[in-house]
Amino acid sequence: MTTDMTDAPCCIVPKYLATFRCIAGACEEDCCHDWRINIDQNTFKKIKTSMSHSKTDRDRFRQFLKRNSSDDKDTINYAYITCRPDGGCPFLDDGKLCEIHRRFGPSHLSLVCRSYPRKKSLVGKRTEVVAFLSCPEVARRCLLAPDAMELVELEPGRLDSDAICTEIKSGTGESPYHAYLDEVRQSLLNLVALIQFPLASRLFFVACFADSVSPAFSNGNSEFSPEILAENIEAFSDPFTLRELHAQFEQIDSRIDFAMLLVQRILTARLPSISDNFRALLDQSWKNYNLLAKSNAPCPADDPQRNPEIFTTIQQLYQRRCSLLQETFTQRIDQYFANYSLNYWFGEWYTRSPDLLVHATKLFIRLAILRFLLFSHPALNPLVEQLAAGKIGRKERESAQEALDQAAVETFYRFSRGVEHDPVYLDDIQQTLAKENMEPLTKLTLLLKF
Numbered sequence: 001m002t003t004d005m006t007d008a009p010c011c012i013v014p015k016y017l018a019t020f021r022c023i024a025g026a027c028e029e030d031c032c033h034d035w036r037i038n039i040d041q042n043t044f045k046k047i048k049t050s051m052s053h054s055k056t057d058r059d060r061f062r063q064f065l066k067r068n069s070s071d072d073k074d075t076i077n078y079a080y081i082t083c084r085p086d087g088g089c090p091f092l093d094d095g096k097l098c099e100i101h102r103r104f105g106p107s108h109l110s111l112v113c114r115s116y117p118r119k120k121s122l123v124g125k126r127t128e129v130v131a132f133l134s135c136p137e138v139a140r141r142c143l144l145a146p147d148a149m150e151l152v153e154l155e156p157g158r159l160d161s162d163a164i165c166t167e168i169k170s171g172t173g174e175s176p177y178h179a180y181l182d183e184v185r186q187s188l189l190n191l192v193a194l195i196q197f198p199l200a201s202r203l204f205f206v207a208c209f210a211d212s213v214s215p216a217f218s219n220g221n222s223e224f225s226p227e228i229l230a231e232n233i234e235a236f237s238d239p240f241t242l243r244e245l246h247a248q249f250e251q252i253d254s255r256i257d258f259a260m261l262l263v264q265r266i267l268t269a270r271l272p273s274i275s276d277n278f279r280a281l282l283d284q285s286w287k288n289y290n291l292l293a294k295s296n297a298p299c300p301a302d303d304p305q306r307n308p309e310i311f312t313t314i315q316q317l318y319q320r321r322c323s324l325l326q327e328t329f330t331q332r333i334d335q336y337f338a339n340y341s342l343n344y345w346f347g348e349w350y351t352r353s354p355d356l357l358v359h360a361t362k363l364f365i366r367l368a369i370l371r372f373l374l375f376s377h378p379a380l381n382p383l384v385e386q387l388a389a390g391k392i393g394r395k396e397r398e399s400a401q402e403a404l405d406q407a408a409v410e411t412f413y414r415f416s417r418g419v420e421h422d423p424v425y426l427d428d429i430q431q432t433l434a435k436e437n438m439e440p441l442t443k444l445t446l447l448l449k450f
């Protein structure tokens with residue numbers, strides 16, 4: 001993270017986004033598949049006028065664009081597009097190009113379509129943009145380049161000024177929790193970016209920082225002391241303190257049963273209502289464990305008491321795969337998860353959560369789920385076997401890393417589509433975590449040991 005976040009008028013983006021282009025027909029997805037795409041009022045009127053000149057267009061307009069009749073209707077979610085039975089957008093052609101864009105131009109694209117996969121925020125006069133990893137091309141750029149999360153300034157005019165703004169920090173009349181966004185966020189970004197430590201230790205620093213400042217630094221807290229916050233920021237930039245914390249983290253027992261159970265519970269809780277796309281990713285992981293264990297036992301294993309055998313088997317197999325892959329590809333794997341974490345702290349403001357501990361927990365559980373799904377990916381079976389047999393030379397490593405990269409991109413983008421865009425799912429996860437009656441720092445540490 002090399003660019004300081006100043007408050008001058010400018011637009012700051014992570015490097016991966018500065019050169020991002022939609023790859024349209026070459027993409028493995030169509031962005032809007034299975035989603036309800038909102039149409040803002042202005043765009044609705046423009047499309048209606050442009051599609052009023054023939055009966056076919058008028059019929060298609062009526063069939064595919066519906067007015068929103070819910071209570072939360074506003075100018076942004078004024079109407080929506082009805083998906084085809086297969087979940088696709090009815091305006092996408094076979095080459096995955098948008099008919100509205102092709103026939104009427106970009107001015108007829110709704111704000112949602114014009115913004116995606118970007119997400120814009122305003123901090124005073126400064127604009128910040130990140131992107132959702134639900135777009136496979138974004139996931140590729142964000143995860144696979146070592147410098148993807150370097151913050152750079154975008155030339156004026158490169159950003160669509162109408163892009164939807166999801167976060168605004170005006171700078172006036174704010175509580176300290178909101179007012180110190182830049183300072184606190186920069187400290188967190190700095191901790192995640194300390195590549196001289198393993199990623200798990202860096203995230204442990206984040207957990208300890210959150211644990212230390214949260215009692216006096218939370219939403220609506222009147223006990224705030226700027227001196228204590230400043231002391232913490234300084235302490236957590238001291239190399240000696242960080243080395244001590246790293247040593248402390250290394251001493252902690254690596255038990256994974258807590259995190260495994262939590263991950264399985266979360267993944268199974270909403271099975272009936274998750275998208276087909278995410279379901280396919282889950283199914284292939286569970287089928288893989290059945291295959292590897294030569295078992296016909298029901299998988300998933302959300303309840304070790306009901307089915308202790310399959311739960312233990314999954315745990316053992318996961319642990320073996322995880323250590324083989326992590327030991328050989330430490331740097332690459334840390335890079336995926338570090339870049340994902342940096343994108344999170346930069347783009348998903350902690351001010352949305354009641355305190356930093358809750359915000360860190362939201363990230364750490366996502367990381368644990370992503371690790372489970374990545375290391376369980378069946379495309380990695382041949383690589384795991386090669387590693388177990390010690391048969392991987394320098395030559396094979398290159399193609400092995402390609403396989404790992406592909407599995408990572410698929411895992412992250414499908415997870416993002418299935419979970420990060422589903423507010424009900426995210427809420428359920430929060431509730432599941434809140435039920436775990438445990439000290440927050442212990443919970444965070446156990447998730448990091450997964």
Ligand code: SF4
Nearest residue numbers: 022023027031135137
């Ligand atoms: S998912 Fe991303 S790359 Fe694919 S079509 Fe949508 S914006 Fe383009």
